[in-house]
Amino acid sequence: MGAISQECNPNVHDLRVSIHRSSTVYPSGPSDGRSMFLSNIDQVLNFDVxxxxxxxxxPDFPPEAVGERLEEAVGRLLVTYDFLAGRLKYNLEEERLEIECNGAGVGFSVGSSELELEEIGDLVFPNPAFRQLVAxxxxxxxxxxxxxINFQVTFFKCxxxxxxxxxxxxxxxxxGAKMxxxxxxxxxxxxxxxxxxxxxxxxxxxxSxxxxxxSHPELLKLDLPPLTLDAQPSTILNGGVKDIxxxxxRLSGDDIAGLKLKAKAQGSSGPSITGFNVVAAHIWRCKVLATMAPGCNPNDESRVLYAVDLRSRLRPPLPQSHNGNAVLTGYGSAKYCELEEGPFATLVEAVREGAMRMTDEYARSVIDWGQLYKGFPRGDVMISSWWRLGFAEVDYPWGRPIYSCPVMIPNSEIIVLFPDKKGMSDNGVNVCVALPTKDMENFERLFYKYLGEV
Structure with a gap:
C-alpha cells in the first residue's frame, strides 16, 4: 500500500510576517448600485473561506511588480464582479441577506516574511501559521x-x-472561485x-x-433568532471541539485503484466506481466506526454528506459560468451495522446515490425547503473536496501556483480532500482529518485495516 499518514505539526509556527501597506481597491469602472438577490443556498454560507x-x-516579477500587477487586475475585474466590491446587508422586509453593490471596494495588502519558502516545510500539510498569509x-x-473579499501578497526572502x-x-x-x-x-x-x-x-x-x-433527512431545521444588521459571519465551520x-x-493512485477493484469485485456497477466515490466510502466507514458511541443501535442510519454541482442537473441547465453557489448537499445513507460488517461495494453505491438523487425536482425541493425552514445539512460525516477544483492549474503572468490550499480550521465534523502537490503524478489524494486524540487513534487503525483488505 502507498498510503501514508503524517501529523500536521510543522516545525514553523511563526512565519514572521510584516505588513508593509494596506489599501482599498475600487472597481476601475462604475457600478449600477443595485441590490443583488442571494439564493437560499447563498443564505446559509455567510462565512469566510x-x-x-x-x-x-x-526573476521577471520582483515583489513590487507582482503587487502592482495584481492590484491593477483586481480593480479591473471588479467591474465585472461588481458585487464583490459591495457589502452584505439584511433586508428586513424580505427577511434575507442580499448584497448592496455600492462599490465600497475590497481589501488589498502587501507584506513580507523573514523566512524563505522552503523553510516552511511541506506545503501540503496544513499549518496554522498559514493564517498569517491571509489579511x-x-x-x-x-x-x-x-x-x-480581501487579498494579501506576502513575499519570502527567496x-x-x-x-x-x-x-x-x-x-x-x-x-465559481476557479473561474x-x-x-x-x-x-x-x-x-x-x-x-x-x-x-x-x-x-x-x-x-412561489x-x-x-x-422528506430531506439530510437537512436540519434550525430555530434561530432573526438576523440583525450587526450579525457576525456564521461560525458553522469554526468547529467547537477543543484539543483535537x-x-x-495520503492515498496514492495505487491505493485508489485498489479500492476500485475491491468495489468491483463485490458487485459495484461501473458508473459507481469513481475515485471520489471509493475514497468517500472508505473515509465514511472509518470516521463513523472511530467515533461511534458505545451502545449505538446497529440498525440506526448513518449519513455521509458532500457537495453536488447543480449546473448540469437542473432543467433547463444553469449556464456553466454561473457564479453563485450552485451546489447542494448530496448524501449517502447506510446502517451502522452495514458500515462495520457490510461489503464495501454497498457503501460505494450509497455514496453514488447521493449524486444520482440530485435531479432538478429534488434540487428545487431542497431550495424550497430552505425558504420554509432556513436549516442546514446534517450527517455523521461531511466531506469537503478540493481534490479537483484545479486552483493550481491557473496560469498567472508569474507562473502557476506550486500549491493551492484552504487555510484549515480545526473541525471534527468535516474531512477535507486536498489535491497532491505538483510533481506527484499518480492521481493520489490527501485526506485531512481533525479528531480528538482517542478518536484519531481509532480512525488511523481502521483506515489501514480496511485499506489492507483491498
Whole structure:
C-alpha cells in the first residue's frame, strides 16, 4: 500500500510576517448600485473561506511588480464582479441577506516574511501559521462595513511569494472561485476575460409557493433568532471541539485503484466506481466506526454528506459560468451495522446515490425547503473536496501556483480532500482529518485495516 499518514505539526509556527501597506481597491469602472438577490443556498454560507496560493520566485516579477500587477487586475475585474466590491446587508422586509453593490471596494495588502519558502516545510500539510498569509479580519467591523473579499501578497526572502484570498462564501462556490481566478490571471496577463460570469442568482430562487416534495433527512431545521444588521459571519465551520489533532492521510493512485477493484469485485456497477466515490466510502466507514458511541443501535442510519454541482442537473441547465453557489448537499445513507460488517461495494453505491438523487425536482425541493425552514445539512460525516477544483492549474503572468490550499480550521465534523502537490503524478489524494486524540487513534487503525483488505 502507498498510503501514508503524517501529523500536521510543522516545525514553523511563526512565519514572521510584516505588513508593509494596506489599501482599498475600487472597481476601475462604475457600478449600477443595485441590490443583488442571494439564493437560499447563498443564505446559509455567510462565512469566510481562506485560500493560499504559493508561487516560486520569478526573476521577471520582483515583489513590487507582482503587487502592482495584481492590484491593477483586481480593480479591473471588479467591474465585472461588481458585487464583490459591495457589502452584505439584511433586508428586513424580505427577511434575507442580499448584497448592496455600492462599490465600497475590497481589501488589498502587501507584506513580507523573514523566512524563505522552503523553510516552511511541506506545503501540503496544513499549518496554522498559514493564517498569517491571509489579511486579518477586523471584529470591530459590522456586516455592512466588512469587505466581501480581501487579498494579501506576502513575499519570502527567496523571492517566492503567497497570495492569500479571503472571501465570503455567499459570493461564489468552488467552481465559481476557479473561474474568478482564471479571469484574474487573464486580466493580469493583459488579456480579455476567460469566462463571462453569470451573476443571476434568481435562477436558483425558491418557487412561489414553495413545493417540498421530499422528506430531506439530510437537512436540519434550525430555530434561530432573526438576523440583525450587526450579525457576525456564521461560525458553522469554526468547529467547537477543543484539543483535537490534525493528521493527513495520503492515498496514492495505487491505493485508489485498489479500492476500485475491491468495489468491483463485490458487485459495484461501473458508473459507481469513481475515485471520489471509493475514497468517500472508505473515509465514511472509518470516521463513523472511530467515533461511534458505545451502545449505538446497529440498525440506526448513518449519513455521509458532500457537495453536488447543480449546473448540469437542473432543467433547463444553469449556464456553466454561473457564479453563485450552485451546489447542494448530496448524501449517502447506510446502517451502522452495514458500515462495520457490510461489503464495501454497498457503501460505494450509497455514496453514488447521493449524486444520482440530485435531479432538478429534488434540487428545487431542497431550495424550497430552505425558504420554509432556513436549516442546514446534517450527517455523521461531511466531506469537503478540493481534490479537483484545479486552483493550481491557473496560469498567472508569474507562473502557476506550486500549491493551492484552504487555510484549515480545526473541525471534527468535516474531512477535507486536498489535491497532491505538483510533481506527484499518480492521481493520489490527501485526506485531512481533525479528531480528538482517542478518536484519531481509532480512525488511523481502521483506515489501514480496511485499506489492507483491498
Amino acid at each position: 481562506d485560500t493560499i496560493h504559493f508561487f516560486a520566485a520569478n 486579518e479580519k477586523s471584529d470591530k467591523l459590522g456586516m455592512e462595513d466588512r469587505p466581501l 523571492g517566492g511569494f503567497a497570495i492569500g484570498i479571503s472571501n465570503n462564501h455567499t459570493t461564489m462556490d468552488g467552481i 474568478f481566478f482564471e479571469n484574474l490571471a487573464s486580466l493580469a496577463h493583459g488579456r480579455p476575460l476567460s469566462f463571462i460570469p453569470c451573476n443571476n442568482r434568481r435562477l436558483l430562487a425558491a418557487r 409557493p414553495p413545493q417540498v416534495a421530499f 489533532d490534525f493528521k493527513l492521510f
